[in-house]
Amino acid sequence: MELWDDGIRLHVKIDFPKAEAAGGKYPMCIVLHGFTGDMEERHIVAVQEAMNEIGMATLRVELYGHGSSGGEFRNHNLYKWLNNVMTVIDYAKTREDVSDLYLCGHSQGGLTAMLAAAMEREVIKALIPLSPAIVITDRAKHGELLGLQFDNEHIPDEVESWDGRKLSGNYLRVARTIDVDAAIAQYSGPVLIVHGDEDEAVPVTYGIEAAKKYANATLKLIAHDNHCYDYHLDQVTAAVKEFLQQELG
Numbered sequence: 559m560e561l562w563d564d565g566i567r568l569h570v571k572i573d574f575p576k577a578e579a580a581g582g583k584y585p586m587c588i589v590l591h592g593f594t595g596d597m598e599e600r601h602i603v604a605v606q607e608a609m610n611e612i613g614m615a616t617l618r619v620e621l622y623g624h625g626s627s628g629g630e631f632r633n634h635n636l637y638k639w640l641n642n643v644m645t646v647i648d649y650a651k652t653r654e655d656v657s658d659l660y661l662c663g664h665s666q667g668g669l670t671a672m673l674a675a676a677m678e679r680e681v682i683k684a685l686i687p688l689s690p691a692i693v694i695t696d697r698a699k700h701g702e703l704l705g706l707q708f709d710n711e712h713i714p715d716e717v718e719s720w721d722g723r724k725l726s727g728n729y730l731r732v733a734r735t736i737d738v739d740a741a742i743a744q745y746s747g748p749v750l751i752v753h754g755d756e757d758e759a760v761p762v763t764y765g766i767e768a769a770k771k772y773a774n775a776t777l778k779l780i781a782h783d784n785h786c787y788d789y790h791l792d793q794v795t796a797a798v799k800e801f802l803q804q805e806l807g
Contacts, residue, residue, distance in 0.1 A: 561619075563645040566638075569626040570619045570646065571597060575610045583657040584615040585683075585806060588646055590639075591618075592665025592691065594721060596625035601664060601786050601794070605688070608795035612803055615656070619646050621667070632716075632724050635732040636670060636694075643674040647681060660802070662686035665760065665785065669694060669738070672768075676741035684748040684805050686798060689757055689785050692764040698733035710734065742771045749775040750801040752794050754783035776801060 561568045574584065587609050591602050597618035606616045620627040621642045623634035643661075650659055661682045663671030668690030675685040697703055701710045704719050713727045749772045753765030762779065769777035778797040783790045 561645060561649055563622075563642050565628075566622060566642070567628040568619055568621070568642055568646065569597070570617055572615060572617050573606055573610050574615045575613045577613065579613065579655070579657075583655055584613070585658045585660065586615040586617055586650055586653075586656045587660035587662050587686075587802075588643070588650060589616055589618045590621065590643065590661075590663030590667030590671055591624065592663070592667045592689075593694075594624070594631075594719070594723075595664070595667070596620050598625075599664075599786070601688070601791055604791050604795050605662060605664075605798055608799050609662075609802065612799050613806070614660070614802065617646065617650060619643075621670075633726050633728070635726075635729045636666075636673070636736060637732050639666070639670045640673055640677070643670060644677065647674070647678050651681065658683045660684050660686070660805075662688065662798075663690075664688040665691045666694060672738065672745075673736065673741045675747070676744035679745050679747065682745075682747060684750070684802070685745060686750045686752070686801070687765075687768070688752045688794070689754065689760050689787075690751065690765060690768060691760050692738050692768060693760045695733050695736045695738055696764070698730055703730055703733065738768075739771060742768060746773045748801075748805055750778065750797065751775060752778045752780065752797055754780045754785060754787060754790075756782055757785045759785040 622629040623631040668687035769775040
């Protein structure tokens with residue numbers, strides 16, 4: 559199905575548990591992919607299926623410039639992604655078959671989920687950042703991103719991402735303005751942070767430090783695993799299921 563955010567088409571997919579919900583209402587988790595990703599990546603689908611197994615509905619969305627959604631990759635940034643997520647949350651709130659809303663995201667999607675949870679803190683019952691890419695905003699403030707060095711007083715009009723695709727300099731301008739610590743301070747609900755301890759893209763220290771700053775966080779480190787959990791994805795899904803089952807009661 560599709561949603562529209564200020565003229566941008568968002569490709570979304572809802573998956574329901576096999577068992578019918580009591581009263582016809584399901585808790586729903588919105589699941590976000592990461593930078594250069596999409597809703598069909600192995601780790602995204604595994605988390606979605608794990609949630610469906612324990613009685614939760616899921617809404618996966620492909621954000622601006624990614625997957626089958628509208629917008630050019632070059633022009634995406636965290637502000638545009640945040641607006642997309644708020645549009646999706648607004649839609650989910652209108653569904654009569656949804657009880658509570660949860661939010662989960664991987665990498666840049668994990669960072670976006672952290673920021674959106676602060677904005678929608680009265681709505682999001684629990685938050686699950688997976689390998690959250692706090693490194694983006696941190697390094698952008700220090701003139702470094704995607705392995706490139708740049709002058710923060712003279713942002714280039716265009717940079718190249720790790721896979722060769724171009725990004726507008728506005729991506730950097732946006733990233734360096736975002737205060738992740740302020741977002742963390744504004745969300746007091748339950749949080750599960752999952753991070754591979756051999757993450758090559760987002761150093762595990764970012765996940766560890768974020769867990770310390772949240773008021774109510776659980777940290778699950780996946781030993782000997784990388785950014786997308788290529789070796790122990792089963793441990794990720796087990797942690798997600800355990801956390802959500804506790805929250806669901």
